[in-house]
Amino acid sequence: MMRLVEELVNSVCLNVAGVSKVTVGENEIDFTPPWKRITMLDSIREVTGEDVGGKTESELVSIAKKFHVKVEASMGGGKIIDAIFSELVEPKLIQPTFITDYPVEMSPLAKRHRSRPGLVERFELICNGHELANAFSELNDPIDQRSRFEDQAKLRARGDEEAMVVDEDFLRALEYGMPPTAGLGIGIDRLAMVLTNQDSIRDVIFFPQMKPEK
16 A cells, blocks of 8 residues: 555656656755655654653653653553654654554554554555645454544543544444455645645645635
């Protein structure tokens, strides 16, 4: 699927700009495949020198505070890692980069990694400091999914409004069965921003009702 995204985005760039390189602000971005691939934990280690894998919540809080990353009491381990990545790593990723192998706590709907315990099979495409695409193997094990939902519900009880609830209808559907599958979402508006060198997403949104009245 990463090869599909590389080929698709590069093809769009060629059709829009005529070349595989575009200028965005002061940066020249090259969409020529292949793109860099690095795990989330390795990307954090590259920037901070810290290994956040397998750490307790209190250890992650200490690492976050060391780098002045804001954390709240409602945040579980996965969200703390996400905050560290989003603040310290993501803004530095200018060239298209696949961030892979996310911690399981960050991806309650993704299938566990087939060879790396504690991780899931997921990637995001980061470019110009922003996420352009998100994809993962869909979790189709109802027992594992229930456990993930229950962990999410505990975080919600702690005050994390973005955490999921236990979705009994979804779990019942999984119990009947779901074939192995994967999902991919590409942020068309953000991709349009990069290809047209726009700073504001409002300048590329297709639907005029999303723009402020003048």
